[in-house]
Amino acid sequence: MTPHDITKLIVRTAMKDRGAFDLLYRQTSAKLFGVCLRVLRDRAEAEEALQDVYVKIWTKADRFAVSDLSPISWLVAVARNHAIDKLRARRPSGAPIDHAAEIADPKPGPESVAVMTSERRRIDECMDELDDERSAAVRGAYLSGDSYAELATRHGVPLNTMRTWLRRSLLKLRDCLER
Amino acid sequence: MSAADDNGRELTGDDALAADYVLGALDGDDRRAAARRIETDPDFARLVERWEEHMAPLAAGYEPVEPPAAVKAGLDARLFAADGATATSRGAAAPAGGLWQSLAVWRGIAAAAIAGLVLALAVPLLAPPPVDEPAGRLVASLAPQESNVHYFVVYDASTRDIGLSHVTGERDGGRDFELWVIEGDTPPASLGIIPAGSTVHLAVGEALRRKIEAGAVFAISLEPAGGSPTGQPTGPVVAAGDLRAI
Numbered sequence: 115m116t117p118h119d120i121t122k123l124i125v126r127t128a129m130k131d132r133g134a135f136d137l138l139y140r141q142t143s144a145k146l147f148g149v150c151l152r153v154l155r156d157r158a159e160a161e162e163a164l165q166d167v168y169v170k171i172w173t174k175a176d177r178f179a180v181s182d183l184s185p186i187s188w189l190v191a192v193a194r195n196h197a198i199d200k201l202r203a204r205r206p207s208g209a210p211i212d213h214a215a216e217i218a219d220p221k222p223g224p225e226s227v228a229v230m231t232s233e234r235r236r237i238d239e240c241m242d243e244l245d246d247e248r249s250a251a252v253r254g255a256y257l258s259g260d261s262y263a264e265l266a267t268r269h270g271v272p273l274n275t276m277r278t279w280l281r282r283s284l285l286k287l288r289d290c291l292e293r
Numbered sequence: 294m295s296a297a298d299d300n301g302r303e304l305t306g307d308d309a310l311a312a313d314y315v316l317g318a319l320d321g322d323d324r325r326a327a328a329r330r331i332e333t334d335p336d337f338a339r340l341v342e343r344w345e346e347h348m349a350p351l352a353a354g355y356e357p358v359e360p361p362a363a364v365k366a367g368l369d370a371r372l373f374a375a376d377g378a379t380a381t382s383r384g385a386a387a388p389a390g391g392l393w394q395s396l397a398v399w400r401g402i403a404a405a406a407i408a409g410l411v412l413a414l415a416v417p418l419l420a421p422p423p424v425d426e427p428a429g430r431l432v433a434s435l436a437p438q439e440s441n442v443h444y445f446v447v448y449d450a451s452t453r454d455i456g457l458s459h460v461t462g463e464r465d466g467g468r469d470f471e472l473w474v475i476e477g478d479t480p481p482a483s484l485g486i487i488p489a490g491s492t493v494h495l496a497v498g499e500a501l502r503r504k505i506e507a508g509a510v511f512a513i514s515l516e517p518a519g520g521s522p523t524g525q526p527t528g529p530v531v532a533a534g535d536l537r538a539i
Binding site: 125129130132149151152164176177181182187190191203252259260261282288 | 303
């Protein structure tokens with residue numbers, strides 16, 4: 115599946131083509147389940163969130179047409195935003211933020227591994243230009259949905275310092291990714 | 294404390310808020326407020342989209358994990374259970390008319406199923422394989438213009454077909470929506486009345502095909518029943534959008 119094929123599947127989904135929607139699910143659900151699991155760190159919640167995400171994709175696929183994002187990026191954004199919303203809506207449980215890898219040995223899904231590999235190399239190079247603690251904070255926020263407050267506690271710095279760190283890091287990252 | 298980087302630039306105001314939102318670090322209230330702005334403030338929504346683009350490569354860090362099959366089954370039940378329920382109620386109503394009638398109904402369903410099967414077998418032979426389709430598909434989201442009328446449009450060059458997906462907005466009683474194609478400075482040309490329904494299709498003639506493929510704008514106007522009496526839009530434009538290739 116190339117990005118162009120995924121685009122076609124999303125456009126057909128917008129036209130309420132169930133066959134296209136089923137194929138889109140087969141091609142992309144492993145990636146989006148990975149997103150939900152990483153953010154929610156709870157299998158049952160992640161499974162429910164994944165259903166919500168595909169309900170959104172079915173009902174809002176027409177919005178993709180006016181988006182400039184690549185198809186996979188758009189799908190990941192839908193999943194990530196939903197999972198983070200769910201995470202924030204949880205009652206504050208006081209449970210420690212433990213990034214223990216429930217997902218210790220994930221098997222790659224049937225998606226375009228080559229594209230992901232080259233993107234990953236690029237982002238890794240740019241992250242290497244940040245200092246270690248800051249790149250860990252950026253990854254923690256982006257991949258796991260950690261809030262500024264959680265990150266500040268974990269890294270033992272005031273909230274405003276964390277905000278400043280991250281915003282500076284994002285500027286650097288943007289410059290590097292655009293090079 | 295400022296967020297200046299080494300060159301003295303800063304992330305400020307809405308740009309900083311958009312970055313915070315996309316990074317995912319806002320707490321619940323701030324996040325909800327930002328999400329509401331995305332829906333209501335197109336400029337802010339564009340800033341968010343730009344940050345989504347910048348940060349998208351970070352998503353390579355998500356390892357794919359196959360979800361259990363039950364998730365898809367549950368999803369289908371949530372989205373499409375209504376279809377199944379309709380079929381069941383139709384089937385349940387049939388025996389009320391007596392045994393023979395219900396047998397006839399079942400024979401009818403069986404015949405329809407066989408016809409459907411034949412079609413399902415024939416269609417892949419008739420239709421071009423999906424992956425080899427010419428890149429002749431254009432899409433447009435016809436966004437509301439001082440209305441709540443929103444359609445999603447796909448133009449397929451190979452079949453000269455326009456598919457319209459109705460998203461929101463109802464026509465006033467006794468009036469029709471008419472679809473127009475506008476290319477450059479030329480006057481709008483009518484593609485016809487949009488039939489009622491959530492997914493409808495319009496055929497495209499040769500002259501309009503060239504306009505569409507030259508990169509045109511689609512617009513929908515509200516017209517008297519049966520369409521514009523003058524051949525040009527007479528009512529308000531309720532939705533419009535430009536075509537882009539996919």
